[in-house]
Amino acid sequence: MAQPSSWPRAAYLHIPFCRHHCGYCNFTVVAGRDDLVGDFLRAVELELQSLESPREVDTLYFGGGTPTHLPAAQLEQLCELAKRWHPLADGYEWTVEANPGDLDVERIEVLAQQGVNRVSLGVQSLNNGKLAKLERDHTAEDVRRVIAQLEEAGIGVSIDLIFAAPGETLVQWQADVEAALSFAPNHLSVYGLTYEQGTTFWNRRLRGDLSEVEEESQREMYLWSIDRLAAEGILQYEVSNFARPGFRSRHNQVYWAAKEYYAAGPGAARYVDGARETNHRSTTAYLKRVLAGESPVAEREVLDEVQRNRERIVLGLRRNEGINRENYLAATGRSLDEVAGVELAKFIELGLLADDGNAVRLTREGLLVSDSIWPELL
The missing domain is CATH 3.20.20.70 (Aldolase class I)
Known part of the structure; x- marks a missing residue:
């Protein structure tokens, strides 16, 4: 089947x-x-x-x-x-x-x-x-x-x-x-x-x-x-x-690409059916739970539409090609500017992001400080 x-x-x-x-x-x-x-x-x-x-x-x-x-x-x-x-x-x-x-x-x-x-x-x-x-x-x-x-x-x-x-x-x-x-x-x-x-x-x-x-x-x-x-x-x-x-x-x-994936083992994080789950980080606690027939999951979060769309931006910006505007619209039903236009404009103005009309990507300077950009986009 x-x-x-x-x-x-x-x-x-x-x-x-x-x-x-x-x-x-x-x-x-x-x-x-x-x-x-x-x-x-x-x-x-x-x-x-x-x-x-x-x-x-x-x-x-x-x-x-x-x-x-x-x-x-x-x-x-x-x-x-x-x-x-x-x-x-x-x-x-x-x-x-x-x-x-x-x-x-x-x-x-x-x-x-x-x-x-x-x-x-x-x-x-x-x-x-x-x-x-x-x-x-x-x-x-x-x-x-x-x-x-x-x-x-x-x-x-x-x-x-x-x-x-x-x-x-x-x-x-x-x-x-x-x-x-x-x-x-x-x-x-x-x-x-x-x-x-x-x-x-x-x-x-x-x-x-x-x-x-x-x-x-x-x-x-x-x-x-x-x-x-x-x-x-x-x-x-x-x-x-x-x-x-x-x-x-x-x-x-x-x-x-913000796609879903399975995961197993202590501390493992999965993304399935729109839910992000993380197993217990302690190996002994993980073993105790699973061997007792209990769930190993320590954290669970179901992302709403806004969270999913913003997370897709952050994950996509990690890649050198950045986020293609047409692909983003096709995947989410929302335009990039509709979801995070204000924040993106700020980082473009600062020279940390570049926008050529087709895609938004990190600049060379943005690569150096990318970890400080993500919290504002999430």
């Missing part, structure tokens, strides 16, 4: 396990609790059973945490479970996040045999001194080994990098990017280090143990990255994401 066209075509699974909790990380993560892996697999299976029937998807994404921290046998079990409830359509994209320190031949073999065709690799840096500052548990040599093994297995690789690590200079960042480019990547994600409340980096900064790279240096690093990657044919298509033609993350584009 054909699947209803209204069902989401993307799914996300959150795997919270890590070998080590990095000081800057604010994701739903547990380190040193591998004793919970069995319960986790049982809980995810129970949560997926709430779908009642398999839901075919075009994109599947395993995030974390570190999905590849699972032992090979459990990783294989999770892959089989995911495919049972989210069968993959022809031409699918299946991404698994991985850390260079966890990935080995056995796990890569599991990924390849299961059909994973894309790995998002948490490289963060190819400078061992910087990796130590970021509290990463891998080395530049681990990165080189893993990328070679993934390529040999026929799995595409996206590289994550972090700029503005404590004490980092523009010259050091440039060397890091050049080292990453030596792998001739098809996709790169570039993130400025942020100090999130609740992390050890946040507390260390408050104590004066860590100092944030000055704002002007961060701007230089980010803008240089845009130009340098473009010179290699790796074009920016979203605030933090760069790809060669044909290699954009299809899964993440589902989010930015």
